[in-house]
Amino acid sequence: MRNKIPLGPFLALLFLTTSVLELYMLTTRMGVHHTGYQPTDLADSQCGERMDRQCFDSALRDKNR
Amino acid sequence: MVNAWTGSVLIARYGTRTDESALRWKNVFSVNLLIALLAIIVGVWYAGSALVQVFREIPEINNYSDILPGKREFVRRFLHGETVYVPVQFDSYALQLTFLPFRWLPFVIAEMMKFDYRWIPFAGFIVGILCWIFSNSIIGSKSAYWETALKIFLPFVALNMFVVHEGINFALAVELLILGYHFILARFLFHKNPWVVGLSLVLCLLSRYSIILWLAVPAFWLILEKRHVFLGKVMLITIGGIFLFYLLPFCRHDLGKHFLTATQYYIDACRGCWNVDTWLPPGSLPNLIGKGEGFQYWSYVFGPTDVDARYRLNNNLGLLICTATVIISCWVLYRHIKTKNDPIAIQGLLFGSLKVYMMFFIGFILCPFSYLFIVPFFMLLPLFYSISFKSAFLNQPRQSV
Numbered sequence: 001m002r003n004k005i006p007l008g009p010f011l012a013l014l015f016l017t018t019s020v021l022e023l024y025m026l027t028t029r030m031g032v033h034h035t036g037y038q039p040t041d042l043a044d045s046q047c048g049e050r051m052d053r054q055c056f057d058s059a060l061r062d063k064n065r
Numbered sequence: 066m067v068n069a070w071t072g073s074v075l076i077a078r079y080g081t082r083t084d085e086s087a088l089r090w091k092n093v094f095s096v097n098l099l100i101a102l103l104a105i106i107v108g109v110w111y112a113g114s115a116l117v118q119v120f121r122e123i124p125e126i127n128n129y130s131d132i133l134p135g136k137r138e139f140v141r142r143f144l145h146g147e148t149v150y151v152p153v154q155f156d157s158y159a160l161q162l163t164f165l166p167f168r169w170l171p172f173v174i175a176e177m178m179k180f181d182y183r184w185i186p187f188a189g190f191i192v193g194i195l196c197w198i199f200s201n202s203i204i205g206s207k208s209a210y211w212e213t214a215l216k217i218f219l220p221f222v223a224l225n226m227f228v229v230h231e232g233i234n235f236a237l238a239v240e241l242l243i244l245g246y247h248f249i250l251a252r253f254l255f256h257k258n259p260w261v262v263g264l265s266l267v268l269c270l271l272s273r274y275s276i277i278l279w280l281a282v283p284a285f286w287l288i289l290e291k292r293h294v295f296l297g298k299v300m301l302i303t304i305g306g307i308f309l310f311y312l313l314p315f316c317r318h319d320l321g322k323h324f325l326t327a328t329q330y331y332i333d334a335c336r337g338c339w340n341v342d343t344w345l346p347p348g349s350l351p352n353l354i355g356k357g358e359g360f361q362y363w364s365y366v367f368g369p370t371d372v373d374a375r376y377r378l379n380n381n382l383g384l385l386i387c388t389a390t391v392i393i394s395c396w397v398l399y400r401h402i403k404t405k406n407d408p409i410a411i412q413g414l415l416f417g418s419l420k421v422y423m424m425f426f427i428g429f430i431l432c433p434f435s436y437l438f439i440v441p442f443f444m445l446l447p448l449f450y451s452i453s454f455k456s457a458f459l460n461q462p463r464q465s466v
Contacts (some may be wrong), residue, residue, distance in 0.1 A: 006460040007078070007460065007461070008075075008078065008079060008457040008458060008461070008462070009457065009458050009460060010458065011071050011074055011075050011078075011457065012075060012079075012452070012457040012458055013072045014067065015068050015071040015072050015448075015452070018067045018068040018071065019080055019445050019449070021069045021440060022068065022228060022445075023223050023442065025441055026438050027226045027227055027229075027230040027231070027356060028225075028230065040344035048127075050348055
């Protein structure tokens with residue numbers, strides 16, 4: 001008799017794995033690798049999505065100090 | 066997409082009902098409840114301590130964003146009996162008010178009790194989880210203790226990851242509050258009382274209102290089930306709620322014209338996100354689009370040469386795909402109801418459809434701020450809570466509804 005893959009554990013693991021993967025992609029911005037976007041981490045973490053040159057410049061200055 | 070689909074199938078085979086008829090109140094005070102409450106306390110401490118760190122680094126009063134200052138001004142006007150919905154003047158621009166009442170009304174509590182506004186969204190998240198704890202899926206079902214503990218604690222682990230990786234989203238934005246409303250809606254979507262369903266809908270519609278198009282799916286389900294009277298009551302209560310909480314108190318001065326002006330302002334402001342920022346080298350991708358969290362990147366890179374045309378392409382694609390998601394969900398519902406009509410499978414289908422819809426809606430949103438992606442991710446939770454993992458791992462499909 002041929003062994004079947006049990007559906008329940010398989011689907012549960014698939015659900016959990018893909019959910020963790022989604023969380024990983026969103027929190028680490030995995031997408032940035034293929035968009036080629038390379039933010040300066042420090043400036044990005046300090047100024048976030050505020051498109052303010054002054055904020056980024058000052059963060060970069062602090063970083064290079 | 067894959068987790069939404071597997072989640073729906075898992076609910077159909079190994080799921081538990083969320084609606085009240087399945088909850089036996091004598092089962093409420095159980096070891097599972099104790100474990101769930103302990104898990105939420107540990108979770109609040111775990112995610113809360115990461116938030117404390119972020120709030121210390123970024124003070125509540127800052128000039129990074131107009132989200133919280135805007136809300137502070139609405140609350141001040143509201144408490145002083147002034148007209149709330151007139152533009153808020155900042156240094157270089159006047160902010161048109163796109164924030165509907167439930168995005169700022171809860172902050173009145175923080176203002177009156179004099180604590181940091183940013184704890185309100187976290188409280189919204191906790192209330193959403195608490196609503197799920199007191200459901201058949203968590204305490205009503207005979208789930209294993211480890212399963213209950215993990216189901217309650219893991220969302221806080223996920224939240225902690227978001228906070229650690231991009232704390233600024235929680236220091237400046239209030240997305241967890243909107244997420245809390247969506248948890249409440251999903252929790253009570255199958256409630257037998259039209260008031261509970263209607264008021265849960267009002268919370269979502271008077272906050273982010275992203276779900277407005279998706280509501281066609283549960284409405285179609287009720288029509289197929291021939292529950293026309295129930296649907297009518299829910300619609301009336303929802304419209305009544307919008308009238309009572311928004312139109313009557315806040316729209317009398319201009320008959321709601323501010324909403325249309327603010328919508329146009331929002332569309333124009335979002336177009337700015339598609340320009341390359343001045344601090345980036347020439348030829349770069351615009352900051353928010355380059356992050357690659359949504360689908361905007363594809364329209365930007367592979368769309369027409371004109372940026373306006375790329376922007377329109379993304380908007381049209383978003384509308385088309387969201388509409389297609391709704392139509393396909395309705396079709397699958399129709400097929401299922403004509404053949405099996407299993408309430409738990411329908412629950413899985415609606416939660417799966419909501420997850421996919423939210424992912425596309427935010428995925429194609431005009432300006433993809435990172436914090437917007439928190440809600441679509443956490444729309445996994447209704448699926449996660451409805452699955453009995455103990456049954457799934459033991460491969461024991463449920464016997465009856």
